[in-house]
Amino acid sequence: MSDAVMNYITLNDGNKIPSIGFGVFMIPADGSTYKAVRVALDAGYRHIDTATAYFNEEEVGKAVLESGIPREEIFVTSKLWLSQYGYEGAKKGIERSLTKLGLDYIDLYLLHQPYGDVVGAWKALEEAKDEGKILSIGVSNMTPKLWNKFVSQFATLPSVNQIECNPFSQQKKMRAIMDKDNVKVECWYPLGHGNAELLKHPTITAIAEKYGKNAGQIILRFETQEGFITLPKSTNPERIKSNLDVFDFTLTEDELQAIRNMDTGTTSHDPDADGVGDYLLNAFKIED
Numbered sequence: 642m643s644d645a646v647m648n649y650i651t652l653n654d655g656n657k658i659p660s661i662g663f664g665v666f667m668i669p670a671d672g673s674t675y676k677a678v679r680v681a682l683d684a685g686y687r688h689i690d691t692a693t694a695y696f697n698e699e700e701v702g703k704a705v706l707e708s709g710i711p712r713e714e715i716f717v718t719s720k721l722w723l724s725q726y727g728y729e730g731a732k733k734g735i736e737r738s739l740t741k742l743g744l745d746y747i748d749l750y751l752l753h754q755p756y757g758d759v760v761g762a763w764k765a766l767e768e769a770k771d772e773g774k775i776l777s778i779g780v781s782n783m784t785p786k787l788w789n790k791f792v793s794q795f796a797t798l799p800s801v802n803q804i805e806c807n808p809f810s811q812q813k814k815m816r817a818i819m820d821k822d823n824v825k826v827e828c829w830y831p832l833g834h835g836n837a838e839l840l841k842h843p844t845i846t847a848i849a850e851k852y853g854k855n856a857g858q859i860i861l862r863f864e865t866q867e868g869f870i871t872l873p874k875s876t877n878p879e880r881i882k883s884n885l886d887v888f889d890f891t892l893t894e895d896e897l898q899a900i901r902n903m904d905t906g907t908t909s910h911d912p913d914a915d916g917v918g919d920y921l922l923n924a925f926k927i928e929d
């Protein structure tokens with residue numbers, strides 16, 4: 642067991658979420674996900690982020706249940722894939738995730754991509770929340786354009802929007818809309834997916850040297866101080882541990898501002914691009 646300090650954020654529905662979660666995107670379901678999640682839980686993580694389309698929900702659930710940590714102390718997120726959208730499809734998709742995970746409830750469930758019958762799928766999430774099968778509900782990959790198109794039709798506001806977010810992609814326009822309703826940012830690719838230009842950026846490395854921390858820790862501390870929930874992914878046990886060890890120092894306002902100035906206003910993935918929804922729909926096949 643580690644002595645890692647966990648930091649929590651309160652969502653707009655009153656539920657609390659650990660501000661750093663362990664992301665398992667692209668970790669194979671060949672035992673690697675189970676192993677990585679167990680390492681993460683032993684290191685002190687209490688928040689795991691998976692998805693139907695990551696194909697590793699079973700290993701996540703097994704690791705959570707076999708960890709010996711009380712279920713209520715671990716925050717589990719999963720996501721519905723596009724091919725499961727529409728009201729009926731989403732109802733089935735939620736049950737499928739619960740079965741794969743082997744859990745009685747999911748802490749947070751997201752609509753993974755904002756295309757197709759998003760409104761029907763959202764209604765199924767709202768109902769599952771009312772029934773206690775899901776505790777919080779949210780969306781992912783929404784831009785201002787997609788947010789305005791869909792969220793205006795929702796009865797309940799999302800509690801999070803999980804988007805690409807790191808010092809090069811700070812999502813200022815999307816955040817301005819979300820801030821009005823206290824919808825939290827969740828960062829995917831919080832380390833730029835290992836982008837060397839980001840991890841070796843002189844602004845980051847100078848601050849890292851000052852605090853005796855590594856570049857990844859400075860980036861993750863920036864994100865948590867900005868009020869984001871951040872989801873670093875690693876399969877390396879040392880990096881899994883170090884990515885959580887970011888709560889024993891605080892960046893100054895000048896340092897935060899220097900990192901804010903690194904924003905390029907762009908992202909590597911553009912959810913508004915023509916044909917993205919169709920491309921993604923065909924990118925993963927979810928079996929029943």
Ligand code: A2P
Nearest residue numbers: 830831832833834835857873874875876877880
């Ligand atoms: P590895 O699994 O070998 O640790 P992101 O979370 O932004 O998608 O970034 C994940 C990528 O960054 C992975 O390739 C991961 O590799 C690498 N990575 C994770 N943590 C760190 C860190 N603290 N410093 C540098 N690279 C990291």
